[in-house]
Structure formats: structure tokens, C-alpha cells
Amino acid sequence: MAPSENASLFHGLKFFLTRTLSRDDVAELQRLIELHGGIVSSSPAGATELVDYDRLDSRRPEWVSFDFIKDSVVSKRLQNPAKYSGVVFSSKPIQLHIKGRVRYSVEDDARLLLFAKSRGWQSLKPMPASAWKVAENQHVTNHTWQSMHEHFKKQLQNKTLKEQRAIMANASEIIRARLQQQEDQKEREQATRTSPSTTAPESPKPTTPASKGSKGSKGSKGSKGSKGSKGPDQGAPSTPATSSPLRRQIREKARQKRKRTSSPVNVEEGKDNEGHGDITSGAVYFRSVSAEMTADPSKLQALFHTSTMEGSRRRQENNSESAASDSRESEEPEILAQDSSNIRTEQQTGEVDVQRATETETDEIICRLQLETNQPTPVVVHTLYSCSGDAGMARAFLKGALPSGMWSPEDDLLLVNLIVDENIDRSAVDAAVARGDFASMQVPRDTSAILDRVQFLR
DNA sequence: TTGGTCGCGGGATCTAGTGG
DNA sequence: CCACTAGATCCCGCGACCAA
Numbered sequence: 001m002a003p004s005e006n007a008s009l010f011h012g013l014k015f016f017l018t019r020t021l022s023r024d025d026v027a028e029l030q031r032l033i034e035l036h037g038g039i040v041s042s043s044p045a046g047a048t049e050l051v052d053y054d055r056l057d058s059r060r061p062e063w064v065s066f067d068f069i070k071d072s073v074v075s076k077r078l079q080n081p082a083k084y085s086g087v088v089f090s091s092k093p094i095q096l097h098i099k100g101r102v103r104y105s106v107e108d109d110a111r112l113l114l115f116a117k118s119r120g121w122q123s124l125k126p127m128p129a130s131a132w133k134v135a136e137n138q139h140v141t142n143h144t145w146q147s148m149h150e151h152f153k154k155q156l157q158n159k160t161l162k163e164q165r166a167i168m169a170n171a172s173e174i175i176r177a178r179l180q181q182q183e184d185q186k187e188r189e190q191a192t193r194t195s196p197s198t199t200a201p202e203s204p205k206p207t208t209p210a211s212k213g214s215k216g217s218k219g220s221k222g223s224k225g226s227k228g229s230k231g232p233d234q235g236a237p238s239t240p241a242t243s244s245p246l247r248r249q250i251r252e253k254a255r256q257k258r259k260r261t262s263s264p265v266n267v268e269e270g271k272d273n274e275g276h277g278d279i280t281s282g283a284v285y286f287r288s289v290s291a292e293m294t295a296d297p298s299k300l301q302a303l304f305h306t307s308t309m310e311g312s313r314r315r316q317e318n319n320s321e322s323a324a325s326d327s328r329e330s331e332e333p334e335i336l337a338q339d340s341s342n343i344r345t346e347q348q349t350g351e352v353d354v355q356r357a358t359e360t361e362t363d364e365i366i367c368r369l370q371l372e373t374n375q376p377t378p379v380v381v382h383t384l385y386s387c388s389g390d391a392g393m394a395r396a397f398l399k400g401a402l403p404s405g406m407w408s409p410e411d412d413l414l415l416v417n418l419i420v421d422e423n424i425d426r427s428a429v430d431a432a433v434a435r436g437d438f439a440s441m442q443v444p445r446d447t448s449a450i451l452d453r454v455q456f457l458r
Numbered sequence: 459t460t461g462g463t464c465g466c467g468g469g470a471t472c473t474a475g476t477g478g
Numbered sequence: 479c480c481a482c483t484a485g486a487t488c489c490c491g492c493g494a495c496c497a498a
Contacts, residue, residue: 104486147488153465155486 009078010038010069014047021052021066029066032073048081053168054161056086058114065172088175089114104151108141110171112152113164115140127152365391373398388456404443407453411441415454426451 015033017026017040029050030040041047050066057063061082068084082088089111104112115135116127132152136145143151159167369380369391375398386406387393393403414437429447432438438445445453 143487149465150487150489 007035007037009036009072009076012037014039014041015069016041016044016047016049018049018051018055018063020055021050025052025066029069032069036073052165053172054113054117054165056089056114056168056172057118058086058089059118061085061087065169067169067172083176083179084172086114088172088179104141104143104155105171105174106167107171107174108143108151109156109167111140112148112156113159113167116152116156127157369395369398388453405449411438411443411445412453412457414438414441415450415457429454 010033013033015029015038017029021029033040039047048068049060049063050069051063053065055063056065063086064081064084068079068081071084072079112135115138116131119127119131121127127149132145132149135141135148136143141148156164156167366380366384369375369384372395373380375383380394380398383394383397384391386408387397387403388405388407390405393405396403397406426447429450433447433450438450
């Protein structure tokens with residue numbers, strides 16, 4: 001509204017919209033940027049890169065969350081981009097005065113996620129304890145490495161990308177509010193100090209001039225929510241969280257006498273095999289998995305690399321019960337439990353004409369396959385997924401055949417771009433096929449087959 | 459074989475919420 | 479205010495794995 005007054009808000013500024021942003025976000029951001037005199041660049045060179053929260057990285061200050069644009073527009077002032085980059089998380093966590101144990105705040109969670117990502121962590125995979133020792137040294141949070149390790153494993157490791165984004169967004173908002181408050185405080189102090197002389201308060205603060213009054217839509221610090229109590233200037237005596245360093249050292253030494261272990265990654269599947277984590281309602285998790293993946297290709301990768309590959313390989317090897325409880329559940333318990341509403345059972349090529357089974361129908365299909373093939377639910381469900389919902393093909397596979405229409409995780413990975421780009425049409429796929437983009441697929445596939453699969457994965 | 463590392467299970471302890 | 483409970487955090491011990 002009233003574009004005239006803000007038409008130059010982003011004047012002379014260039015922004016690059018990262019591919020991973022949703023189409024809606026891209027459209028909205030592009031509109032806002034251009035409306036306010038900015039330029040949307042087609043390449044990241046020389047431009048501020050607008051990303052989603054989960055992509056923030058303290059080592060890439062030029063990556064800024066898209067809220068920077070929105071907040072700037074709302075407050076009608078150019079915000080400080082640094083406050084919207086991963087840099088905000090690189091500040092040291094506030095030292096709370098603590099006795100006993102301290103709950104993890106959203107901020108802590110965000111720092112842990114950021115730390116993990118900076119070390120190449122992929123969703124759903126575990127982080128080695130050694131990494132958390134580094135985190136402790138770097139004061140990523142005020143918790144011990146064991147605590148971070150534990151917390152990450154139990155609370156964060158299985159978060160979906162969406163949840164991760166929410167955490168990061170939340171935390172960054174909290175930190176921004178705190179920084180703002182600190183700036184305001186400083187300003188006030190300065191003002192009172194210099195007030196008699198009436199000289200202008202020339203504080204060398206960065207950009208954000210005065211969003212203080214302007215409650216910047218969200219900047220309000222109600223943020224802390226549940227745990228309250230950690231106000232910025234809550235003069236915190238410097239008790240380093242929980243256990244004292246001394247006590248910790250002693251414990252550490254004692255521990256070093258003991259033996260330890262290390263088995264990289266993939267332990268979880270073996271573990272859940274006997275632990276039968278969430279297998280409960282194994283039904284129809286694949287529909288939601290594909291939805292997740294559409295929203296985020298990296299999830300596809302993570303999921304497939306770990307679980308699916310493992311699962312299918314094992315199935316092929318021994319096609320027996322042991323393969324049953326394979327991994328997936330341990331990997332994606334939440335997705336599993338999610339909406340089990342619709343699955344696509346078949347689809348036509350070309351035009352989007354997708355038939356979806358109802359929940360009941362889906363259950364029926366799965367139950368029937370279970371009965372006919374004597375395979376447990378997770379295996380049946382996973383096979384259906386690999387067969388794009390084709391019950392006949394799944395049946396054949398479960399009975400020992402190796403239908404050519406099945407999709408391997410590696411093949412699916414080649415489709416990531418197609419899945420992300422909702423506008424993809426047949427000619428584009430034709431071109432990709434001609435280019436040999438899918439040459440590495442285990443089974444040669446034509447455009448129709450590829451479109452079908454993309455449709456299914458969406 | 460030894461020593462180091464890691465993952466996991468599970469117990470102890472603490473906090474927050476709830477009800478009497 | 480107190481007792482109780484649930485959930486979170488912290489810590490320990492053990493077995494498995496790996497490299498020297």
C-alpha cells in the first residue's frame with residue numbers, strides 16, 4: 001500500500017531468491033522487492049541471497065532470511081540484514097544463572113541445529129558424540145556435550161525440515177528481539193548520560209535505526225514464551241550451566257578410564273529392528289513421505305540414503321522377516337504417523353489425472369498384500385512406495401519377482417529437480433531424457449514413466 | 459591385544475504442572 | 479502449601495567396533 005512512500009526502500013539493492021524458496025514465497029518476495037525499488041537478480045553474484053530459515057549459516061552472512069524483506073516492508077525501514085543472517089546465532093548464548101538442570105530453549109535448539117548443519121549433518125542422521133565435545137568447547141550452548149548429544153538425539157535429530165525451519169525462525173526472532181532490546185537499552189543509557197548537553201546520541205550502531213517504536217510486527221519480546229526467565233539483562237551470575245567445569249573435568253577423567261565406542265551412522269536401523277520403534281501404524285507412510293520430499297529434496301536424499309536403500313537391499317538379499325522391520329520407521333516416525341489419508345494408486349501420463357485411494361482402500365490394499373505375501377506392514381508399504389502405488393507390481397516383487405517398473409532410491413534422486421519444479425512439462429522432461437540426464441538410471445525409462453513417477457512423488 | 463570412540467539403555471535427579 | 483506425576487536433563491555402565 002502507498003507504494004509511493006516506500007518506493008525507494010530497497011533502492012539500489014539486489015536480491016537473489018534461492019531456488020529452495022517456495023513458489024509462493026518467491027512471488028511474494030519478488031513483488032515486495034520490486035514494489036519497493038529493489039532488483040531481483042537472476043544470479044547470486046553481488047546480490048543478497050534470500051533463503052529459508054533452515055539454510056541460514058553463520059559462515060555465510062550474505063545469506064539472509066526472507067523475513068528481512070517482509071520486516072523491512074512492514075516497519076517501513078530497512079532492517080539490518082545481519083540480524084536476519086546466520087550470524088545472529090554465532091553470538092554466545094546468554095549465561096543464565098543456573099542451578100541444577102536447565103531446559104533447552106528454542107535458541108539452544110537452533111544453535112544445535114546450526115552447529116550440526118555446519119558439520120554436514122543431514123536430517124535424521126545421528127551426530128557423533130565427538131562433534132558435541134567440539135560444540136561444548138565452542139560454547140554452542142551452556143549445556144554439557146553429553147547433554148547436547150542426548151538432547152539432539154532425542155529431540156532434534158528426527159525433526160522434519162519444516163520443524164527445523166520453525167525452530168530457526170523462532171529462535172532468530174527471539175535473538176533479534178533481544179539484540180534490539182540491547183540496542184535500545186544502550187541508546188537510552190547514552191541518552192541519559194548526554195541528556196543535559198543535548199547533543200545528538202551518535203551511537204555507532206549498524207543500520208536498523210529505530211524500529212523500536214515500530215514494534216516491527218513481531219519483534220516484540222513476548223517471544224520467550226514458556227520458560228520466560230531469561231531476559232537479556234537478567235544480570236546473570238556466571239554459573240556455567242548445570243555442573244561446574246571442575247566437576248565436569250573430574251567426571252571426564254574418570255570416564256576416560258572406561259571404554260567407549262564408536263560406530264558411525266547407520267546403527268539406528270539395526271537398533272530399531274529389534275526395538276520396533278513406531279511400526280505400529282506403518283500404513284501408508286509413503287504418501288506423506290513423498291509430500292515431505294516434494295517440499296524438500298534434501299529430505300529425499302536423507303531418507304533414501306539411509307533407510308530406503310538399506311531396506312530394499314536387504315529385502316533383495318533375504319526377503320525374509322528380518323528385513324521386515326527395516327529402517328524406515330526409525331528414520332521417519334513422525335511422517336509415518338502423519339496423515340495417512342490419500343495415496344495415489346495409479347495415474348495417467350501426460351495430463352495430471354491421479355486417482356487416490358481412500359484411507360480404507362489403502363489399508364485394504366496393504367492388508368491384502370500382507371496376507372498374500374506374508375510380509376510385514378513396513379515391507380509392504382515400502383514396496384508399494386517403490387512401485388509408485390502399483391499394487392500388482394508390489395505383489396509381484398513381494399513374491400520374488402523383480403519388476404522393471406520399480407524405482408530405486410538412486411533413480412528417484414535423479415528426479416529431485418523435476419519434483420521441485422512444479423511447472424515441469426513433458427517437453428522439458430523429453431529434453432532432459434535426450435540430454436541423458438537420466439542415463440544413469442538402473443533401468444532405462446521413457447518420458448511417460450518419469451512423469452508418472454514425478455507425479456507420484458509429488 | 460589394547461585403547462579409544464561411539465551408541466544405547468536405563469537410573470537418578472530436577473523442574474513444571476496439577477489437584478487436593 | 480504439599481504431594482504427586484510426567485517429562486526433561488544428566489550421568490553411568492556396557493557392548494560393539496575400529497585402528498594401532
